[in-house]
Amino acid sequence: MAMQKQYYRRKKVCKFCVERIDNINYKDVKLLSQFVPERAKIMPRRISGVCTPHQRLLSDAIKKARSIALLPFATE
């Protein structure tokens, strides 16, 4: 009886929806830096689980923060 092993993958939820964070501000480095891993790229939705509307706001905020040197474009 060849039973396939069942993996349970927890469904990722959008941090911004769960914690009711509506205001994704470019000045909030602490929040934004959670979504920029070491290489300073913006974390894709498939990894972070952020929903599409929030990802859009998030990436906009990150790009603004980058242009005022709050966040890096790339690691040095």
Next chain:
Amino acid sequence: MPNYEIMFIVNPTTPDEDIDKINGQIEGVITAGGGKVGKVEKMGKRRLAYLVKKFREGAYVLFTVEASGAVVREVERRLRVLDSVIKYLTVRMDEDAKRLDKIKVHREKRAARRGRSRAEGGERRGPSQAEQMPEE
């Protein structure tokens, strides 16, 4: 008139008085153009995420402004001219604020509705979230 946030970075070696002088100048430009200065916040020295004009850190200043686009353009021109300002960014805030207000109103409405239905003995239904099938 739209709201803007103007953030700029001043050369870290400039003394505090000079930063105040720049702030005074900018405020002058805004009020002269018929705008209103909401808040001037000196955020202090911060490490920059990357080198800007060979500086590793900079003094951040944040202006919250209610002014027309022409005034903002003039402010940006001034900032470009000033040597001690190494970087600036203007962000329009009112449209974002409008969106946030909308969400807030929506949320309050929903909360009120939910409260009422619970009082009537209605079962609270969770968000119908399609359960993802476990893969493999």
